[in-house]
Amino acid sequence: MAYDLKLRIWRGDASGGELVDYSVPVDEGEVVLDAVHHVQAMASGDLAVRWNCKAGKCGSCSAEVNGRPRLMCLARLSTFPPGEPITITPLRTFPVIRDLVTDVSFNYVKAAQVPAFTPSKDQPQAPFRMQQVDVERSQEFRKCIECFLCQNTCHVIRDHEDNKEAFAGPRSFIRYAELEMHPNDGLDRRRLVQEERGLGMCNITKCCTEVCPESIKITDNAIIPMKERVVDVKYDPVRFLSRRGRTKPG
Amino acid sequence: MADYEKHAYDVVVIGAGGSGLRAAIAAHEAGARTAVICKSLLGKAHTVMAEGGIAAAMGNLYPDDNWQVHFRDTMRGGKLLNHWRMAELHAKEAPERVWELEQWGALFDRTPDGLISQRDFGGHRYARLAHVGDRTGLEMIRTLQQRTVSLGIDVYMECTVTDLLKDGDRVAGVFAYWRESGRFIVFETPTVILATGGIGKSWKVTSNSWEYTGDGHALALRAGATLVNMEFVQFHPTGMVWPPSVRGLLVTESVRGDGGVLRNSQGRRFMYDYIPDFFKAETSDSEAEGDRWYTDKVNNRRPAELLPRDEVARAINNEIKEGRGSPHGGVFLDIASRRSPEYIKKRLPSMYHQFMELAEVDITKEPMEIGPTCHYVMGGVEVDPDSAASIVTGLYAAGEVAGGMHGSNRLGGNSLSDLLVFGRRAGMHAAEFASGLSSARPQIAAADVEAAAAAALEPFEREGGENAYSIHQSLQQVMQDLVGIIRREPEMQEALATINDLRAKTAHLSVEGHRQYNPGWHLALDLRNMLLVSESVARAALERKESRGGHTRDDYPMTDNDYWGKRNVIVEADRDDHVRVRQQPLPVPPPELAALLEEQH
Ligand SMILES: Cc1cc2nc3c(=O)[nH]c(=O)nc-3n(C[C@H](O)[C@H](O)[C@H](O)COP(=O)(O)OP(=O)(O)OC[C@H]3O[C@@H](n4cnc5c(N)ncnc54)[C@H](O)[C@@H]3O)c2cc1C
Ligand code: SF4
Ligand code: SF4
Ligand code: FES
Numbered sequence: 001m002a003y004d005l006k007l008r009i010w011r012g013d014a015s016g017g018e019l020v021d022y023s024v025p026v027d028e029g030e031v032v033l034d035a036v037h038h039v040q041a042m043a044s045g046d047l048a049v050r051w052n053c054k055a056g057k058c059g060s061c062s063a064e065v066n067g068r069p070r071l072m073c074l075a076r077l078s079t080f081p082p083g084e085p086i087t088i089t090p091l092r093t094f095p096v097i098r099d100l101v102t103d104v105s106f107n108y109v110k111a112a113q114v115p116a117f118t119p120s121k122d123q124p125q126a127p128f129r130m131q132q133v134d135v136e137r138s139q140e141f142r143k144c145i146e147c148f149l150c151q152n153t154c155h156v157i158r159d160h161e162d163n164k165e166a167f168a169g170p171r172s173f174i175r176y177a178e179l180e181m182h183p184n185d186g187l188d189r190r191r192l193v194q195e196e197r198g199l200g201m202c203n204i205t206k207c208c209t210e211v212c213p214e215s216i217k218i219t220d221n222a223i224i225p226m227k228e229r230v231v232d233v234k235y236d237p238v239r240f241l242s243r244r245g246r247t248k249p250g
Numbered sequence: 251m252a253d254y255e256k257h258a259y260d261v262v263v264i265g266a267g268g269s270g271l272r273a274a275i276a277a278h279e280a281g282a283r284t285a286v287i288c289k290s291l292l293g294k295a296h297t298v299m300a301e302g303g304i305a306a307a308m309g310n311l312y313p314d315d316n317w318q319v320h321f322r323d324t325m326r327g328g329k330l331l332n333h334w335r336m337a338e339l340h341a342k343e344a345p346e347r348v349w350e351l352e353q354w355g356a357l358f359d360r361t362p363d364g365l366i367s368q369r370d371f372g373g374h375r376y377a378r379l380a381h382v383g384d385r386t387g388l389e390m391i392r393t394l395q396q397r398t399v400s401l402g403i404d405v406y407m408e409c410t411v412t413d414l415l416k417d418g419d420r421v422a423g424v425f426a427y428w429r430e431s432g433r434f435i436v437f438e439t440p441t442v443i444l445a446t447g448g449i450g451k452s453w454k455v456t457s458n459s460w461e462y463t464g465d466g467h468a469l470a471l472r473a474g475a476t477l478v479n480m481e482f483v484q485f486h487p488t489g490m491v492w493p494p495s496v497r498g499l500l501v502t503e504s505v506r507g508d509g510g511v512l513r514n515s516q517g518r519r520f521m522y523d524y525i526p527d528f529f530k531a532e533t534s535d536s537e538a539e540g541d542r543w544y545t546d547k548v549n550n551r552r553p554a555e556l557l558p559r560d561e562v563a564r565a566i567n568n569e570i571k572e573g574r575g576s577p578h579g580g581v582f583l584d585i586a587s588r589r590s591p592e593y594i595k596k597r598l599p600s601m602y603h604q605f606m607e608l609a610e611v612d613i614t615k616e617p618m619e620i621g622p623t624c625h626y627v628m629g630g631v632e633v634d635p636d637s638a639a640s641i642v643t644g645l646y647a648a649g650e651v652a653g654g655m656h657g658s659n660r661l662g663g664n665s666l667s668d669l670l671v672f673g674r675r676a677g678m679h680a681a682e683f684a685s686g687l688s689s690a691r692p693q694i695a696a697a698d699v700e701a702a703a704a705a706a707l708e709p710f711e712r713e714g715g716e717n718a719y720s721i722h723q724s725l726q727q728v729m730q731d732l733v734g735i736i737r738r739e740p741e742m743q744e745a746l747a748t749i750n751d752l753r754a755k756t757a758h759l760s761v762e763g764h765r766q767y768n769p770g771w772h773l774a775l776d777l778r779n780m781l782l783v784s785e786s787v788a789r790a791a792l793e794r795k796e797s798r799g800g801h802t803r804d805d806y807p808m809t810d811n812d813y814w815g816k817r818n819v820i821v822e823a824d825r826d827d828h829v830r831v832r833q834q835p836l837p838v839p840p841p842e843l844a845a846l847l848e849e850q851h
Binding site: 013027028029030031034040041044045046047048049050051052053054055056057058059060074076097098099101103104108111112114116117119125126127128129130131132135138139142143145146179182185 | 294308396400492499600
């Protein structure tokens with residue numbers, strides 16, 4: 001079943017680079033990341049790439065394959081048109097370090113700005129009592145493997161470098177949503193996410209949801225409900241004050 | 251003069267998996283200036299891949315569960331070669347550590363009463379594993395990562411440690427390079443906690459990632475610490491076998507815990523042919539009884555599929571060898587015929603996903619093809635159970651890189667809990683040790699830094715040597731074929747000879763390109779560690795002339811309790827990677843704990 005695959009891989013660093021052609025033997029069932037590894041072992045030992053689990057679990061191997069942001073370890077070669085070369089380029093939204101490796105520190109900076117989970121006054125000390133139905137909403141967002149494909153895809157920063165300061169991005173928004181919907185969190189971060197993290201800049205194009213390898217419904221289940229809750233806090237101070245004492249509404 | 255940046259800390263943790271992050275949190279909370287160093291980005295360590303759960307006797311589903319039962323299960327699973335004190339601390343402290351994760355924001359699956367749900371796993375008498383679907387490791391690492399970040403602990407990511415620096419017989423610092431730039435970085439510190447994980451990347455079929463090159467094991471040996479239990483390597487019974495590119499990828503034990511069974515090509519549930527005497531009393535003797543156990547654990551005994559991993563892996567190995575395997579050289583793992591598609595998708599979402607995406611197999615409709623895969627090393631740095639200290643002053647170890655806790659075989663779920671229990675202990679004790687030092691802190695010698703830098707740059711000096719990738723492949727093949735599940739003396743001797751040859755080749759390999767993010771160079775440096783650790787495994791395995799847990803000798807098939815049941819094999823090395831092994835008496839549990847081990851039910 002082995003055959004020769006043609007690849008075009010972007011090689012370079014911060015100062016610039018170009019697409020380089022490779023041809024490597026590949027085997028049945030292999031994925032794009034396997035092909036990249038063959039290039040390393042056979043043609044170019046210093047080809048830079050990130051990966052860890054090779055199973056779609058760690059979110060390390062993000063790149064743009066034929067222009068589409070995705071995980072290389074889940075991109076099966078058999079799903080590409082036979083005979084045509086596969087083009088692999090680094091994530092476009094983040095600065096290149098070398099070859100397929102980009103500087104994703106933007107995402108870590110945004111993560112460090114999130115006020116941590118803080119247990120509510122009702123149940124300050126674990127073990128907590130929480131029902132499965134109530135934890136499930138936040139569990140969806142905790143499936144996030146931090147591949148940053150959504151961050152890379154969102155046009156608010158993909159096309160506008162200067163928005164990066166003011167806009168935390170979809171990965172960050174689901175983290176705020178997760179904490180907001182956590183049945184035993186006692187902090188209110190709604191004003192913060194709206195006013196300082198740029199939730200208002202999102203215009204619900206859903207491009208982030210489309211690339212999420214974990215199929216998290218970023219826009220429908222996190223961003224839109226957050227926008228609604230932000231409206232609550234803005235225009236209904238009485239309801240806001242009274243509701244914090246109880247468990248959070250759905 | 252080498253060019254490098256320099257930092258000073260009280261505690262430096264090498265590794266940002268569960269154990270490293272838990273250690274850093276503990277050290278920070280104890281007031282120590284703390285840094286964490288890791289090879290990958292934060293949140294990508296191996297712990298992220300753990301699937302099934304965290305073992306802790308919380309008794310949320312079975313109130314009869316308690317630390318004594320967990321202790322007993324752990325010791326028996328390890329065929330009584332575990333360090334009893336580690337097993338005791340682990341069983342006692344695991345529940346607190348799990349609740350602590352909840353306190354920091356983890357969201358485990360719940361029982362109908364709203365408590366943390368617990369699932370069945372091999373070797374555990376009760377449903378004991380706290381979990382989130384089959385992505386428990388992700389939940390754990392994210393919780394610890396978010397805690398670490400919110401505490402403001404310094405994290406040096408994509409930074410690889412190549413040497414420990416000493417002042418006389420004390421730890422003085424750490425030498426590392428940035429992957430991104432290839433530049434050097436030196437940490438001055440009186441304490442180092444190794445939390446570097448395992449060694450599986452030296453085998454060809456493995457569930458482990460590129461990070462698992464045994465760096466911590468090797469650093470410890472070169473620094474003068476001892477390793478224990480290195481002959482015990484866990485081959486997980488269920489890895490994927492097809493297609494070739496995913497061979498070795500883990501299929502979680504939860505598939506069996508949730509009702510999946512193993513069948514050979516004749517459709518037979520063959521595990522019932524392989525129940526050893528040691529586990530007869532606690533294992534069902536018919537399929538019907540095994541099936542009833544899932545819903546009634548009081549009146550029935552465990553299905554044979556849930557025997558400890560070493561037993562299941564050997565049985566599968568034998569079925570395949572005797573010609574009753576599946577088309578691609580595995581056996582069948584079937585949950586499709588036993589549970590509803592909804593149940594499977596709810597309980598095992600990432601397995602469903604993994605087979606769908608990578609093998610085009612719908613596990614709700616068809617059986618999976620699986621076979622053993624190199625998964626976990628029981629062996630590691632010999633430590634004091636209470637403090638996680640090695641014999642080298644200032645050097646600690648926790649998590650997979652530490653030895654003793656699991657004896658000859660680890661039970662599923664006992665690693666994640668081990669990371670938390672001993673990670674915390676290591677962090678607390680290292681911080682305490684550092685704060686107790688007066689002004690007489692250990693000093694780094696400039697010459698040692700120069701030597702470390704020179705060693706790291708050596709591969710660039712040469713041209714025309716072999717490349718690191720091909721040497722690595724040869725090593726993986728040798729360990730797979732000759733130091734695998736079933737071992738024989740002549741084969742291990744052959745492996746040692748080959749390791750020696752590969753070491754010579756490694757000394758002459760060359761790398762292309764420059765220092766900036768260069769995986770070929772990184773692998774060249776990792777190889778030295780893999781070779782040292784592989785030799786340690788082979789030598790320890792030669793020394794132990796019996797079969798037990800994750801060490802099966804074709805030439806010594808029996809378990810020898812009178813002699814080997816009372817001894818550990820200890821590995822030592824010098825700075826030039828010369829390995830020695832010796833035997834050492836196994837610590838004996840006090841009578842009240844020993845009594846727990848006898849008890850049958
Ligand atoms: C697929 C899979 C599933 C598993 N499922 C379970 C389960 O359900 N339950 C369970 O209990 N156990 C499970 N295990 C085992 C368990 O996940 C591991 O044993 C455990 O996560 C190891 O954690 P650790 O903290 O010791 O190291 P790791 O999480 O592996 O972290 C090691 C860290 O050390 C760093 N490091 C290594 N070398 C260096 C160096 N030279 N310089 C700098 N940093 C370095 C790495 O970058 C990494 O950050 C599973 C393992 C696998 C592979
Ligand atoms: S929905 Fe919002 S966050 Fe998502 S891609 Fe569109 S603008 Fe960006
Ligand atoms: S939300 Fe999805 S796309 Fe975004 S980082 Fe997480 S897993 Fe990746
Ligand atoms: S390597 Fe982990 S997601 Fe691809």
